[in-house]
Every structure is written in C-alpha cells, then in structure tokens.
Amino acid sequence: MNATPRAPRILALAGALEPVWLLVGSAAAGALRPGYDATHAISELGQQGSTYAAAWNVGGFGVAALLTALFALAIRDGLGRGWLFRVTVLQAIFLAAGGTFGCDPGCPPLMSTWQGWAHTVVGLVYFALTCVSPLVGWRTFRTRPEWRSLAPVSLAAGIALVGLFLAGPFVFPPAAVGVWQRITLATAGVWTTIVAVRLLRLASAVDQPSPTGRALPELSRR
Numbered sequence: 001m002n003a004t005p006r007a008p009r010i011l012a013l014a015g016a017l018e019p020v021w022l023l024v025g026s027a028a029a030g031a032l033r034p035g036y037d038a039t040h041a042i043s044e045l046g047q048q049g050s051t052y053a054a055a056w057n058v059g060g061f062g063v064a065a066l067l068t069a070l071f072a073l074a075i076r077d078g079l080g081r082g083w084l085f086r087v088t089v090l091q092a093i094f095l096a097a098g099g100t101f102g103c104d105p106g107c108p109p110l111m112s113t114w115q116g117w118a119h120t121v122v123g124l125v126y127f128a129l130t131c132v133s134p135l136v137g138w139r140t141f142r143t144r145p146e147w148r149s150l151a152p153v154s155l156a157a158g159i160a161l162v163g164l165f166l167a168g169p170f171v172f173p174p175a176a177v178g179v180w181q182r183i184t185l186a187t188a189g190v191w192t193t194i195v196a197v198r199l200l201r202l203a204s205a206v207d208q209p210s211p212t213g214r215a216l217p218e219l220s221r222r
Helices: 009-031 042-046 053-079 083-100 114-141 148-171 174-207
Strands: none
Touching (some): 009 174, 042 053, 042 174, 053 083, 114 148, 114 174
16 A cells, blocks of 8 residues: 655645734734724624625635645644644644634624624634644653653643633733734744644655765654
8 A cells, every 4th residue: 555645745835824824914904994903703704794805715714724734734744643633634624714704893702693703613623623732742752762852841831722722811801802812823833833833844754864874764663
C-alpha cells in the first residue's frame, strides 16, 4: 500500500497566517464600514443583509478555513493523524460553516432566524476548539522528545484560552464581544505560530542531507 503523499512543508506557515488573516482582514474590512470598530463581533462583517457580506464570508472566513485545513495537513505529516490533526480539521470545517451561515444584523446574543442560530452554534464550537487545541497539543508534545520543550508552553496557552473562553461572557459584555474574540484569536495565534515554526524546522531537518549524502531519517511519529 502506498504511503500518504507528504504535503509541502511550507504549508506549516498557514497556521501562523490564519489568525493574522482574520485579525488584519477584519480590521481592514471594518475600516470600510462606518461605525464598525474592534468592539464589534467579527461576524458582523458578514451579517445577513450586509452589502459586502459575501466578500467577507468567502474572502475572510473562507480563506481562513482553507489556511487552517492546510495547517492540518502539515500537522498530519509532522505529528500523525492524532487528536491534534483531528481538532484542526474540525476547526477548518466550523470556520467555513461560520462563513456559510450569516448572523442576524448586529450579531445579537439571541438570534431571531435559523441561519443566525446556526452561525452562533458553529461559531461557539470553533472558538471552543481553538481554545482546547493547545491542551490537545500538550498531551501530544509531552510524549515526543523533539516536541517536549513545547509541552509547557502549550499547557499554559491552553489554560489561558480555556479560562478566557469560560470567563469571557462575564468579563466582556455583549457590546464588547469583538474584543474577546480578538484577544482569543491573538493568543491562539501565538501558539499556532510557535507550532508552525517547529513543524517547519523539523521538516527541514528531515529533508537535510546527512554527511553521507543521504537524507536524515524521518522522525518517528505515533
């Protein structure tokens, strides 16, 4: 049976680009919308009835979902098809779904349409997956010598993100939900960037020729 083809190692950087795409993209798109600022939900850029809803839902959420899927391929090649790979695939799916179902105008806490409620559900699941992803990574990293140094970082990031997810509704009022979203994405983005750089570095080490002229053996994956 043929082995699964390896994705280009540069795809690891998609994990670092995805949060930047959402944060910088939402800032740029928000600047074109009168009255929009960082306190507003990112999803308001693609709300039902908005003039440029399709542009944001495809170019914002859609591209971010694609970047997440590419990052999942890099994780598969570097760490195998374990839970970190699966969680990252689910992140891509739910992020794409967030662009498929637009929130009601203003993205209120309680939606009035089925599409708005669908957006709320998939959005919450996406953020929940984003917050637990470092904890999943921590469980994976601590069992691998080449990743073990990142285990404490992942544990700290996971605890911070889960705490932020649970405390968010109490710390940030509905009128400032956008601040909570951006802090969460920025924090998670630091972690994914660290993981992406490690994936890229380890992949480069695998492909580097040895003094005998042969490629170094691939690091073991569980």
